[in-house]
Amino acid sequence: MKIALMDSGIGLLAAAAAVRRLRPDADLVLSSDPGSMPWGPRTPEDVTRRALAVAQAAAAHRPDALIIACNTASVHALPTLRAELEPGLPVIGTVPAIKPAAAGGGPFAIWATPATTGSPYQRGLIDEFARAVDVTEVPCPGLADAVEHADEAAIDRAVAAAAALTPAGVTDVVLGCTHYELVAERIRAAVERDLPGRAPLVLHGSAEAVAAQALRRIGAAPAPSAEPVGTLTVLLGGHTAELTEPALAYAEGLLLKAVSPAI
Secondary structure (H helix, E strand, O other): EEEEEEEHHHHHHHHHHHHHHHOOOOEEEEEEHHOOOOHHHOHHHHHHHHHHHHHHHHHOOOOEEEEOHHHHHHHHHHHHHHHHOOOOOOOOOOOOOOOHHHHOOOOOOOOOOOOOOOOOOHHHHHHHHHOOOOEEEEEOOOHHHHHOOOHHHHHHHHHHHHHHHHOOOEEEEEEEEHHHHHHHHHHHHHHHOOHHHHHHHOEOHHHHHHHHHHHHHOOOOOOOOOOOOOEEEEEEEEEEEEEOHHHHHHHHHHHHHHHHOOO
């Protein structure tokens, strides 16, 4: 089987690694356009146009499913991508894990880009799933860009600033941007460091859920013990490339490189 993933940049690594863990035998296609990142400040029409180009580049490799591993693209472009590519190619969007965070019943925070924070889309999810729970929306300016470039100092500054805006009583944090999942443990450490003696913080990402959903959509079962023969194709702006140096700064990028045989 072949699973494609798309994003503006390396935010797709978390979901790609999740697919690789579930099906080491699956071929992966990673399609992004880091030259146009970030997509968050762009108009919905611009995001849709760019997402469609990235998706079409992935679709040209004839995958069995396409994961939109980007919250911004899922918000603005999912209907267009589905209209363009389905039913021939199942398209799986990424939704912030607000529903499972709310199920715990405790107060939680949603870390997201400034464009997503306070947006009608995010507020709609809060109203639907977390109306009875205390929710704090935390904007994280610069964090996705810092993660994209593996800029350690910038990541530390952005994480510290968001941690300072996170209320002391939260039990959970929703990672509302796929890039944030690459620095999840740094986020956990920053929040827990500011709140000594608290219970361990629960983080909610989307990577595992979208990976599992992609398999369900194509009727495939998880097989984590399968032989690791799945190949890796990387597309940057539609052109075949290698995993970028910043991608290899993260455990997810190293996992993909280590267990993906050359094509």
